[in-house]
Amino acid sequence: MSDAQAIVAIGFAIWLLMFGLGQWQFKRITKGTTELVLAMGKKAHNRRERPTVEEFYAQIRPEWEAMLKQKARFILHKTELFPVPASARFVETRMKFTPAWLGAFLKVNHLDLPASEELEAEIEAVMALAPKRPVKAQ
Numbered sequence: 001m002s003d004a005q006a007i008v009a010i011g012f013a014i015w016l017l018m019f020g021l022g023q024w025q026f027k028r029i030t031k032g033t034t035e036l037v038l039a040m041g042k043k044a045h046n047r048r049e050r051p052t053v054e055e056f057y058a059q060i061r062p063e064w065e066a067m068l069k070q071k072a073r074f075i076l077h078k079t080e081l082f083p084v085p086a087s088a089r090f091v092e093t094r095m096k097f098t099p100a101w102l103g104a105f106l107k108v109n110h111l112d113l114p115a116s117e118e119l120e121a122e123i124e125a126v127m128a129l130a131p132k133r134p135v136k137a138q
Contacts, residue, residue, distance in 0.1 A: 018074075022083050025072035033064065036060065053114070065088045068088060073085070
């Protein structure tokens with residue numbers, strides 16, 4: 001094997017390792033997010049005065065960001081060609097972690113919270129893309 005081939009093989013091996021670690025960390029974030037949303041969603045749903053989806057998103061956001069720091073250091077860019085830091089900005093873009101996603105996820109899992117008319121329309125659009133059965137945290 002020539003030096004050039006060795007360099008290419010080592011580069012590919014490093015990229016493959018980063019790819020695998022990035023996917024693994026993203027799956028950990030996804031699982032952690034669903035567990036966090038379900039746990040906090042059940043509490044919010046059982047309150048006498050339920051928060052709106054927007055208020056719930058504001059409540060859950062700091063805990064979600066803290067969870068990110070524990071679960072991952074980096075994730076793959078949306079092209080999946082290179083890693084990016086697992087900051088809230090990159091992860092929320094990659095996961096589409098928005099109030100609309102949150103409202104749809106809660107609704108799919110029978111934990112409806114009230115939402116504004118605009119947000120309700122966005123939630124319905126997200127729901128159209130959701131699987132027909134609830135996603136359970138494992």
